Amino acid sequence: MTHASISQDDVKHVAKLARLELDDAEVQQLATDLSNILGLVETLNELDLEGVSDTPQTSQPALYRADEQRHVYDRAHLMRNAPEVDGQFFRVPKILD
Amino acid sequence: MSTASMAAQASQTTYEMVIGLEVHIQLKTTTKLFSDALTTFGADPNEQTTPICLGMPGVLPVVNEKAVELAILTGLALNCHIAEVTKFDRKHYFYPDLPKGYQISQYDMPICYDGHIDVLGRRIGIERAHLEEDAGKLVHGGADGLAGSTYSLVDLNRAGMPLLEIVSRPDIRSSEEARVYGETLRNLVRYIDVCDGNLEEGSMRVDVNISVRPTGETKLGTKTELKNMNSFRYIQKAIEYEAQRQIALVESGQAIVQESRLWNEAKGITESMRSKEDAHDYRYFPDPDLRPLTISRQQVDEIGARMPELPHQRLARFKDTFGLSDYDATQLVDAKELGDFFDRTAQHTKNYKAIANWLMGDITNVLKTQQQSLGATTLTPENLASMIELTDQGTISSAIAKKLLPDLMAGDKTPQQLVDEKGLAQISDTGAIEAMCKEVLEANPDNIAQYKAGKTKVLGFLVGQVMKASKGKANPQMINDILIRIIENS
Numbered sequence: 001m002t003h004a005s006i007s008q009d010d011v012k013h014v015a016k017l018a019r020l021e022l023d024d025a026e027v028q029q030l031a032t033d034l035s036n037i038l039g040l041v042e043t044l045n046e047l048d049l050e051g052v053s054d055t056p057q058t059s060q061p062a063l064y065r066a067d068e069q070r071h072v073y074d075r076a077h078l079m080r081n082a083p084e085v086d087g088q089f090f091r092v093p094k095i096l097d
Numbered sequence: 098m099s100t101a102s103m104a105a106q107a108s109q110t111t112y113e114m115v116i117g118l119e120v121h122i123q124l125k126t127t128t129k130l131f132s133d134a135l136t137t138f139g140a141d142p143n144e145q146t147t148p149i150c151l152g153m154p155g156v157l158p159v160v161n162e163k164a165v166e167l168a169i170l171t172g173l174a175l176n177c178h179i180a181e182v183t184k185f186d187r188k189h190y191f192y193p194d195l196p197k198g199y200q201i202s203q204y205d206m207p208i209c210y211d212g213h214i215d216v217l218g219r220r221i222g223i224e225r226a227h228l229e230e231d232a233g234k235l236v237h238g239g240a241d242g243l244a245g246s247t248y249s250l251v252d253l254n255r256a257g258m259p260l261l262e263i264v265s266r267p268d269i270r271s272s273e274e275a276r277v278y279g280e281t282l283r284n285l286v287r288y289i290d291v292c293d294g295n296l297e298e299g300s301m302r303v304d305v306n307i308s309v310r311p312t313g314e315t316k317l318g319t320k321t322e323l324k325n326m327n328s329f330r331y332i333q334k335a336i337e338y339e340a341q342r343q344i345a346l347v348e349s350g351q352a353i354v355q356e357s358r359l360w361n362e363a364k365g366i367t368e369s370m371r372s373k374e375d376a377h378d379y380r381y382f383p384d385p386d387l388r389p390l391t392i393s394r395q396q397v398d399e400i401g402a403r404m405p406e407l408p409h410q411r412l413a414r415f416k417d418t419f420g421l422s423d424y425d426a427t428q429l430v431d432a433k434e435l436g437d438f439f440d441r442t443a444q445h446t447k448n449y450k451a452i453a454n455w456l457m458g459d460i461t462n463v464l465k466t467q468q469q470s471l472g473a474t475t476l477t478p479e480n481l482a483s484m485i486e487l488t489d490q491g492t493i494s495s496a497i498a499k500k501l502l503p504d505l506m507a508g509d510k511t512p513q514q515l516v517d518e519k520g521l522a523q524i525s526d527t528g529a530i531e532a533m534c535k536e537v538l539e540a541n542p543d544n545i546a547q548y549k550a551g552k553t554k555v556l557g558f559l560v561g562q563v564m565k566a567s568k569g570k571a572n573p574q575m576i577n578d579i580l581i582r583i584i585e586n587s
Contacts, residue, residue, distance in 0.1 A: 013378075017189070017190075017191065017378055017380075018191055018198075019191050060388055061388065061391055062160060062387070062388040062389065062390045062391070063159055063160075063388070064159070064160055064161070064162035064165070065128075065133070065159040065160060065161055065162060066162060066163075067126050067127050067128050067161050067162065067163035067164070068127060068128065068133065069127065069128055069133045069134075069135055070133050071133060071147065073146070073147055073148070075143055075144055075146070078143070078146060078147075078148065078151060079143065086250055087142075088141055088142040088143055088144075088252075089142050089143065089236070089250035089251055089252055090143070090193075090250070090251040090253070091238075091248055091249070091250055091251070092193045092248065092249050092250075092251055093248060094246060094247050094248060094249075095192070095193065095235075095237075095243060095246070095249055
């Protein structure tokens, strides 16, 4: 069984997608940490799953919601924890493409 | 002449366009796809949000059953297979229009797949139609657009709106076919009442994938994606321009860059959006918050049984049952409200051609002038039918009927009441018409001579004069006959 590992390049790629700025030490540390986490998940491979089909999620039937409004929320309350608001809007810093 | 054949003259090589459309329709539900926030258009910013739309920690999305039903109905109308099991996936990207860092969409198990619709006599394949949530809206501050902006304002009313993305196969071969495909789709979703089909308000959005290749070549060229065009006319123009741009690049040996482009209507060109393609790594995985949906065949059958008449079925019925021409029937099918009104009026008079003429002519003109919808006027099918019957019976002239129309569209009187009140009944009394004809002829002796000399066209002028004298109430056929009789006997 091969050990899954996260390279430093993987970390940099995901960090870029997530708009995270990491220094070299952090990249190295995260590569090690994330590899360890994946390694831990790999212990699941010890289970005998012969004959068990792939199940992306629980096999319980889905729950549906009726198409009606049940709760009314106060906007000011919902926006209370936002770092910055501007009138009726959330305000976010300059977007980097 | 199409772009492809124009280029052919310059270089001896002929090209064909390969086009596929991705159309997002907003499903007509009361609440969002995964939360009970309302979907009403035009609310104040962030007024229609819940902790789920805002991506608050610890919340759980729950699927709106109505959205799934509308997706199935649309899939059936598109001749698609409906999946027995379908699931939701997370599509990851970091942008403030979706605060939770991913969009809930469907990746490899879409709810509808493998369908088709017929466009201009050709069958266009539908690869898939999948459910997904919409993103919020950004207003960039400190500049006109994103470039140069110093901050952005976020309105999350649209975040979580239920969308069905309908993806065609790359079967479309011309800009006209692309436009008609889009129009056909819009008609369809309006008929089955799953979407408003309003491009300007964004309840329907169209992206176009386009590439060119030498005719006969089977390998696909590099494609570009034209985004967010808000009218079908623009779509056709943008495709024409883009195909020509790509052909010019190929002819001069340059590479086509796979990228997203925007149509600039003012300049009449497409422009690169300059987005970094390597940022498109969506890392899809099944959304663990949402269980897979199992759709029973019984449920599909029940939804299919509610399928209303589709546009192509109505077209055939209007032609077969009412004897309308292809042109008339198409006009009435494309404007659904007029077609509905036609159907109701046809229960009260058998002069179907007249109903079609009124609806597409004078009634449409009044609606355009007053910027009104037919439903907002007081015109009833009974009154329109009655006016047609009064004209056919010769009680009123068609000129008078036209004058009555505004009163019928903004009042509560019947045509008969209006005719009685205003004394508009057509004059069919031979003696009265003869007297008016004589007066007109006495005032225009030259015309009599001209008519006798063979210039029979002057008759039209004379009829018009008598009509005027009668204030539009004289029977025109009788005027015609009486004038000829008097002139020939003089």
